[in-house]
Amino acid sequence: MFIELCKQRFKESSLLKGSAAVVGATALDSLCRFGIVLVLVRYYTKEEFGIWAAITSLAAIILTGDFGITNALRNKISRLLVEEEDNSIESQKYFYSSFYFFLLLASVLGGLLLFFYPYLPLDLLLKTDDELLQHIGVSLILFVQLNFLFTIPFSIGNALYFTYQESHINAYFVATKAIFIFITVAALSFFKASILIISITYFLENTLFVLAGTIYFIIRHKWYNYKVKLINVYRCNVELIKVGIKFMTLQLSSSFLQNVGTILASSVLGITVAADYSMYTKLYMLGISVFQSVFNPLWGSYAAAIYKREFSWLSKTYNRSLFFISIIFGLFGVVMCVCGNVFLHIIGGVSYDTTPLMYVLLGISTLFFMLFNAATIVPKASNRINVLVLYCVVSCVVVIPFANVLLPYWGLYGLALITSLLWGGLFIVMHLQTKNMIYKYISK
Numbered sequence: 001m002f003i004e005l006c007k008q009r010f011k012e013s014s015l016l017k018g019s020a021a022v023v024g025a026t027a028l029d030s031l032c033r034f035g036i037v038l039v040l041v042r043y044y045t046k047e048e049f050g051i052w053a054a055i056t057s058l059a060a061i062i063l064t065g066d067f068g069i070t071n072a073l074r075n076k077i078s079r080l081l082v083e084e085e086d087n088s089i090e091s092q093k094y095f096y097s098s099f100y101f102f103l104l105l106a107s108v109l110g111g112l113l114l115f116f117y118p119y120l121p122l123d124l125l126l127k128t129d130d131e132l133l134q135h136i137g138v139s140l141i142l143f144v145q146l147n148f149l150f151t152i153p154f155s156i157g158n159a160l161y162f163t164y165q166e167s168h169i170n171a172y173f174v175a176t177k178a179i180f181i182f183i184t185v186a187a188l189s190f191f192k193a194s195i196l197i198i199s200i201t202y203f204l205e206n207t208l209f210v211l212a213g214t215i216y217f218i219i220r221h222k223w224y225n226y227k228v229k230l231i232n233v234y235r236c237n238v239e240l241i242k243v244g245i246k247f248m249t250l251q252l253s254s255s256f257l258q259n260v261g262t263i264l265a266s267s268v269l270g271i272t273v274a275a276d277y278s279m280y281t282k283l284y285m286l287g288i289s290v291f292q293s294v295f296n297p298l299w300g301s302y303a304a305a306i307y308k309r310e311f312s313w314l315s316k317t318y319n320r321s322l323f324f325i326s327i328i329f330g331l332f333g334v335v336m337c338v339c340g341n342v343f344l345h346i347i348g349g350v351s352y353d354t355t356p357l358m359y360v361l362l363g364i365s366t367l368f369f370m371l372f373n374a375a376t377i378v379p380k381a382s383n384r385i386n387v388l389v390l391y392c393v394v395s396c397v398v399v400i401p402f403a404n405v406l407l408p409y410w411g412l413y414g415l416a417l418i419t420s421l422l423w424g425g426l427f428i429v430m431h432l433q434t435k436n437m438i439y440k441y442i443s444k
Contacts, residue, residue, distance in 0.1 A: 017168070019294045025171035026293035029178035030286045036185050037282055040198075041352075043189040046275045051137045053278035054266045055144060055199060068247025070152070070159050072240040073098050075383055077163050078303035092226040095156065097236035100228060102153035110146050117142055136196045143200055151207045157214030162300040169220075170213065170296075177209035243383050250385055253392035257422065258369070260399060261415050268407045277412050279352050283343055284366045287332045291325070291370065295377055302381035311441040314378065318434065321374045329370055333363025354412075361416035368423035375430035378437055387433050395422055 040049050073094055080091045161170040181202060188198050218224055261281060266274035298321065305314045336343075337359045344352040379385050399422060406414035 019167065019297045021168040021171040022174075022293045022297060023290055025174040025178075027290045028175050030289045032178040032182035033289075034282065034286060035182050036202075037279070038346075039186050039189045040195075041279075043192070044195055046272050047133055048195045050266065050270075050272055050275035050278075051133060051140070051195060052199065053262055053275055055137065055140045067241055068244035068249070068251060069098050069102070069237065069240045070156055070244075071247040071251070071380065072244040072383070073156070074159055074163050074299070075243070075303055075381065076240065077160060078300060078381075079307050081163070082304065082307045088221065088223070089226075092223050093232050094236050094240070095160070095223065096226055096228045097233045098240065099153050099156055100233055101237045102156070103150075106149035106153060110149050113142070113145055113149075136194070140196060140199050144203055147203050147207055151210060154207060154214055155210040157217030158210050160217060161213075162296045163303075164221075165297075165300060166220075167297045169216070173209060173213040173216075177206065180209070181205050246383075246385050246389050247380075250389045250392055253389070253396045256396055257392065257399065260396075260403075261419060264400070264403050264407065265412065265415060268404060269411065273412065276352065276354075277415065279344060280340075280354055280358060280362060280412075283336060283340060284332075284362055287329065288366060288370065291328065292373060294321075295373055299377050299381055302377055306378075306382050306441070309441075311438065315438045315442065318374070318378060318438065322371060322431075325370045325374055326367070329363075329367040333360070333367060336363055358413065358416060361413065361420055365416060365420040365423055368420060368427050372423050372427040372430060375427055375434050378434045379430070382437065384437065388430060391426055391429050395426065 040052055044052075076094055077091045080088075080094075158170055158173065161167060184201055184205060185198055188201060262274050262278050265277040298317070301317075302314060305311070305317075337356050340356075340359045341353055344354070376385075376388055379388055399418060403415065403418055406418065410417070
């Protein structure tokens with residue numbers, strides 16, 4: 001009994017330390033992103049910043065197009081860690097099979113994208129009367145797509161730090177990347193570089209840092225002597241894609257829902273309004289990005305707990321996560337209602353301003369979004385995501401026509417209201433499923 005208690009305390013301590021490192025690094029990353037926004041709004045016009053906001057939102061969606069194999073790989077290796085003990089041959093096989101599959105896929109899709117690029121109506125995503133700025137935005141969309149095709153294989157090792165309970169290493173790379181990119185963007189802005197050059201540099205540096213993280217993971221775990229067989233690449237990816245296709249659908253749909261606000265504002269109301277909405281949501285993204293980073297260490301710990309049948313710890317940790325999120329983001333919402341415009345003026349100047357109602361709606365939306373994410377980790381860690389995928393896809397189908405009807409009349413308030421209802425409904429569904437899963441685990 002004493003030994004089991006010590007193991008549980010050590011597990012909680014390791015999770016807490018890893019989570020603290022990730023939160024600290026993500027907080028620094030978020031501050032640097034805020035710094036980048038502050039620099040851009042000072043040196044560039046609203047329309048140029050609107051291009052930046054729209055491109056970064058699109059990039060967040062493109063990044064999730066890995067067929068869900070990365071998440072399926074995380075769960076697979078979590079299971080192999082329990083089964084293999086000190087032998088990592090199977091883990092290496094799945095890792096390299098996924099890596100080379102995505103590298104080949106990126107090369108093929110990149111070629112097809114370059115071929116069909118002239119025929120794609122990408123300009124429809126950027127509503128503006130400035131044809132030169134629109135052309136720059138379209139060029140950036142092409143670059144971002146090509147860049148992130150290769151970012152997917154290059155970033156696989158970074159995701160596995162959480163599986164191996166090495167969150168602090170991932171945190172180091174995140175913090176270093178954040179500082180380096182901020183300095184670069186600030187320097188380019190000071191010397192009046194175009195928004196095209198700044199955007200390309202921003203995304204390219206991000207890719208180089210995640211590649212460095214994967215290379216270090218390989219060196220740290222001495223995985224550099226494994227010889228890849230073509231048959232293993234086929235078999236492993238066929239196995240992973242059966243689960244991964246669900247994760248891919250989930251990633252694309254949930255990422256779209258998270259970024260749909262800025263995209264809809266850009267396409268329906270114009271990129272100037274999109275810049276306003278992006279600035280409002282940036283205030284909340286600080287809290288979201290910092291605390292959402294805790295979900296990565298939790299995912300690995302939940303997966304290990306499920307395979308080790310530590311269901312009481314799982315239930316207790318899940319309930320605690322909901323409690324702390326409610327307290328933290330409830331208080332965060334109150335602070336935004338009182339001081340939001342002050343922060344907006346500091347970051348973007350007096351041209352950015354909104355009403356308390358907007359802060360209330362965005363605060364509710366943010367709280368439900370974080371609760372929803374917390375409620376999805378147990379299903380994700382156990383590969384039971386059918387319900388989650390279904391509701392996210394349905395939400396994607398419904399939100400666009402619904403928003404197109406409301407936005408011309410309600411403007412950005414309608415957008416904030418829609419996202420609040422959306423995340424609130426999704427949280428209720430996923431919370432009920434998670435509680436039911438934990439109850440069944442404990443009852444067995």
